[in-house]
Amino acid sequence: MNKASLPLRSGSLTSKQALLTMLLAILISVIAGSMELFNHASSMRQSVAQRVEQQLAIVKGAAAEAAFQLNPDLAHQIAYGLFSDNEIAEVVILDDFGSPLAGFAPTEAVETSWLSQRLFGDMLYYQIPLNYYVAADLPEAEVGKVELRLDEQRLTQQFLDRSISVVGSSVVEAFILSLLIIAFFHYFITRPLLKVHDAIAHADPERPGEWDKPRLRGHRHDELGHLVDSLDHLLQAFQQGLDQRDQLHHLSHIDGLTGVANRRHFDLFYQQQWKRARRRAEPFSVIFIDIDNFKEFNDHYGHAMGDDTLRAVAQVLNNCIDPAHDLLARYGGEEFVCVLPNKDEEAALEVAQRLRQAVLSLAIPHAYSSTHTHLTASMGVASTPAQTTISPAALLAQADQHLYHAKHLGRNRVETRPRTA
Numbered sequence: 001m002n003k004a005s006l007p008l009r010s011g012s013l014t015s016k017q018a019l020l021t022m023l024l025a026i027l028i029s030v031i032a033g034s035m036e037l038f039n040h041a042s043s044m045r046q047s048v049a050q051r052v053e054q055q056l057a058i059v060k061g062a063a064a065e066a067a068f069q070l071n072p073d074l075a076h077q078i079a080y081g082l083f084s085d086n087e088i089a090e091v092v093i094l095d096d097f098g099s100p101l102a103g104f105a106p107t108e109a110v111e112t113s114w115l116s117q118r119l120f121g122d123m124l125y126y127q128i129p130l131n132y133y134v135a136a137d138l139p140e141a142e143v144g145k146v147e148l149r150l151d152e153q154r155l156t157q158q159f160l161d162r163s164i165s166v167v168g169s170s171v172v173e174a175f176i177l178s179l180l181i182i183a184f185f186h187y188f189i190t191r192p193l194l195k196v197h198d199a200i201a202h203a204d205p206e207r208p209g210e211w212d213k214p215r216l217r218g219h220r221h222d223e224l225g226h227l228v229d230s231l232d233h234l235l236q237a238f239q240q241g242l243d244q245r246d247q248l249h250h251l252s253h254i255d256g257l258t259g260v261a262n263r264r265h266f267d268l269f270y271q272q273q274w275k276r277a278r279r280r281a282e283p284f285s286v287i288f289i290d291i292d293n294f295k296e297f298n299d300h301y302g303h304a305m306g307d308d309t310l311r312a313v314a315q316v317l318n319n320c321i322d323p324a325h326d327l328l329a330r331y332g333g334e335e336f337v338c339v340l341p342n343k344d345e346e347a348a349l350e351v352a353q354r355l356r357q358a359v360l361s362l363a364i365p366h367a368y369s370s371t372h373t374h375l376t377a378s379m380g381v382a383s384t385p386a387q388t389t390i391s392p393a394a395l396l397a398q399a400d401q402h403l404y405h406a407k408h409l410g411r412n413r414v415e416t417r418p419r420t421a
């Protein structure tokens with residue numbers, strides 16, 4: 001599955017973004033909702049007060065007339081008119097002695113609450129004097145008053161009904177907005193980042209420079225584009241370092257003249273394979289190979305020709321071994337060594353004969369050899385069985401000794417035991 005299209009996982013950048021955005025949206029919606037409720041409460045208070053004052057202003061004249069005439073019917077009519085308003089819980093019209101002319105009160109006691117007191121507690125009671133105009137030259141006389149009390153329960157209920165819709169719509173708005181923000185950040189930031197992560201995760205650690213550099217559409221010149229470019233530079237530099245390491249490793253293990261493994265490589269390989277053979281209780285063989293009469297060859301054909309010949313011999317020998325298991329190395333000068341892990345004496349002798357034949361098959365003339373007409377090589381083979389107490393150095397010494405015998409017995413031969421001519 002393409003990691004860039006992974007669904008939301010807990011702990012992922014997208015889920016963290018989603019959580020943070022949601023929390024932020026809730027916080028913003030709480031603050032915005034509270035502000036809106038506060039505004040709503042003050043505008044409701046204002047409009048209620050305005051309405052009540054308007055109503056009182058309308059009935060004020062008629063109520064004064066009723067109080068002046070001590071007319072309970074008229075007062076009753078006026079009080080009833082005021083009481084019909086849903087927001088008014090109680091109304092009383094009093095004469096100038098304070099005796100009620102008319103009044104209406106709820107049949108049940110009006111419940112009060114902390115919220116209704118906080119919202120409307122300071123504006124529940126109204127009292128206006130009723131002044132009566134008698135004549136232009138006489139002052140207005142106070143003939144009574146109107147008292148009324150607002151229905152705090154109803155007002156609070158109205159406020160709550162409106163609040164639910166205000167808070168509800170603010171939460172829905174915040175939710176939709178946060179979803180849009182989450183989708184935006186996911187598609188424009190998190191997804192490209194996942195693509196970069198995916199490309200790095202799939203890069204071959206041995207060939208980091210060949211990583212599949214992501215193409216982020218719309219991000220070429222922004223921070224994400226720069227991040228990809230920087231990563232690319234870093235991986236290219238890393239690749240160069242690896243190439244140099246490989247090159248150095250190659251150079252430090254390869255013989256410069258012949259191209260086969262050098263003495264250092266041989267030493268490491270020999271020790272490593274020796275331990276392995278002992279661990280696994282396997283046989284182990286080694287062959288020393290020495291070109292015959294090479295001094296004469298050099299002396300007569302020249303050093304350059306000698307170098308070419310060394311290269312040709314090294315290559316032909318190398319082609320005779322199994323590179324997956326065995327190793328051919330230049331031991332020094334015109335001497336080579338072949339390591340044969342997990343091969344007993346019989347198998348090693350076969351290989352040695354093959355190597356000897358391979359040198360012969362080059363058919364390089366050697367007119368100045370004291371023993372043959374063409375270039376030849378002598379070999380000394382030493383082997384250990386699966387169980388042995390011999391040391392690795394002693395095995396090498398044996399092979400060297402057997403080579404000496406091969407030389408002594410006339411060259412161009414393979415020897416595996418010391419014997420006399």
Ligand SMILES: Nc1nc2c(ncn2[C@@H]2O[C@H](COP(=O)(O)OP(=O)(O)OP(=O)(O)O)[C@@H](O)[C@H]2O)c(=O)[nH]1
Nearest residue numbers: 290291292293294295296298303306307333334407
């Ligand atoms: N051209 C060339 N010659 C080398 C190189 N390394 C060693 N030699 C020569 O190999 C020759 C080895 O000579 P000797 O050790 O006497 O052995 P040999 O003449 O092969 O005689 P036997 O080993 O007894 O058959 C010397 O003349 C070295 O100069 C090399 O890298 N290039």
